[in-house]
Amino acid sequence: MKDLTSKIYEAHKHCPKGPSTKLIHTFFEDLLGFMFPEYANRPLNDLHQVRDQYEVLKRSLFEILENNPQLHRFSVNYITDRFFDELNEVYDTIHEDVEAMFCGDPAARSKTEIIRSYPGFLAIAAYRIAHMLHSEGVSLIPRMLTEIAHTRTGIDIHPGAKIGRRFCIDHGTGVVIGETTVIGNDVKVYQGVTLGALSVDKADADAKRHPTIEDQVVIYAGATILGGNTTIGTRSIIGGNVWLTRSIPADSKIYYQSKMYNANADTTDLYILKSGSI
Known part of the structure; x- marks a missing residue:
């Protein structure tokens, strides 16, 4: 029988390559803070700052995909460009979700309250972002994104x-x-x-x-x-x-x-x- 250290060595040796949970968490938090100032560490008060951050996020996704070619079938440039092209539509769709939550909950005093504190907002936003990558054939990463929201809210939405x-x-x-x-x-x-x-x-x-x-x-x-x-x-x-x-x-x-x-x-x-x- 193998000792514990040998078993752990084998597990590390044969573990499939993939992005770290911390890396995906950082990308998600940065993207959410970019789209919704309520989640930002600091507001982007200048249009040039917004455009610079947009490029930073594109580069982050590009590097995640480039370093994990086993998780997708298409070119890194294609997936990254598609993701950010579709982000405009997803941004509007999430705002429609917020409007629905606001209109459907008499306890909601503002849309800002929903974005800052409602678990439904976080879970739906994570799903819509993850679903874009899932639709482009990216594996694992979409599940990691929705699991961030699942851990924080108790809401489990599969990206598919x-x-x-x-x-x-x-x-x-x-x-x-x-x-x-x-x-x-x-x-x-x-x-x-x-x-x-x-x-x-x-x-x-x-x-x-x-x-x-x-x-x-x-x-x-x-x-x-x-x-x-x-x-x-x-x-x-x-x-x-x-x-x-x-x-x-x-x-x-x-x-x-x-x-x-x-x-x-x-x-x-x-x-x-x-x-x-x-």
Whole structure:
């Protein structure tokens, strides 16, 4: 049997090359501070400073990719240019997310409060940045980016998920959004929501395993929606603690309600209301 130091030596010797967590964390924090002055160490009060910082960030991403060619298929210049070309659109999209959070939360006093202190903002911003790299075929780094937000907020969004505009996560702790989830526009989810898979078999790795959430759906706290064939129709409302593994049509309301109203009751019925009737 090998001793501990031999085992650790072998682990270090055969560890796949990749960027350090600290390096990716620094890039993310610098990028977020560039895009949102609420996160900046110091404000960029001059247009030349903004343009200089833009070039610094481009160079940082270029070097990360250049030093880790095993993590991407395309040229470093191509990926870097694509990322920063798309950053303008992502910047606007994140601001739409902030607007949705502000309009959807009566406790929010300002958009600055949301950017500085709401976990939903940080998680969604990290996802949208990571998703750009994931879409360009970059591996590992997007997961490292979303894990920064996961660690700080308890919100776990896979960078491969497809999420529409004006997405709102309220409170957020415990939210899980799986890799092949598709979410439409104007969707709102609360804490503890899971959009997951019915199967964790490795053979299903390339299949659509996670649900589709259409436009204007609200999913309340603790709801679990599973399966790649499960679709939640437009404008539906999913009540708290609901467990769903099948599709529901547009304009549905779904919730659990106890059959018996006494302290020992633990049996529940599933109710679906569509267009105002049971």
